[in-house]
Amino acid sequence: MKNEENLQEENPQEEEILEEVDEEVSKDEAAETEAETEVETEKKKDKKDIQIEELTDKYKRLLAEFDNYKKRTEKEKAGLYEMGKKEVLEKLLPVIDNFERGFDTVKPEQVEDGFVVGMDKTYKQMVNLFEGLGVVKIEALNKEFDPNFHNAVMHEEDPEKEANIIVDEFQKGYMYKDTVLRHSMVKVVN
Secondary structure (H helix, E strand, O other): OOHHHHHHHHHHHHHHOOOHHHHHHHHHHHHHHHHHHHHHHHHHHHHHHHHHHHHHHHHHHHHHHHHHHHHHHHHHHHHHHHHHHHHHHHHHHHHHHHHHHHHHHHHHHOOHHHHHHHHHHHHHHHHHHHHHOEEEEOOOOOOOOOOEEEEEHHHOOOOOOOOOEEEEEEEEEEEEOOEEEEOEEEEEOO
């Protein structure tokens, strides 16, 4: 035992060095476990962050998709409304035509007749209604023939008149906004 005591007394520096080394090893081990813990928490955070990013991306995409859906359905509704409106107007055009045909049969002495006056007021009301909705007549007589607006059902040879000029209109044409409701049925000079 004396030998051991002597060794311990002889090497106090070694003992201090060993203690320092033990302390450093303990610190390194603690740092390693701390680093491992940090890496594990970072992995957990990364998984959570990734999941949050994925969910946020899904949410944004769904929101954009829903917004596009709303715009598309509103546009479709407006289109359907306009199409329905156009169909109703097309079906009312023969009523206007019949009023005009009725006025063509009225004799001059019947103009003041109550029935004719009532027909005239109803006709004017219909015409005003059409104009208010954006329906306008297509001008045809003495105009140049345009297949976009006119439907030529007859041709006439007349050397005194210019070619492609409309000389007679059998049925009036109408436009609704920028579209043709009905083409004018006309007679054209060749």
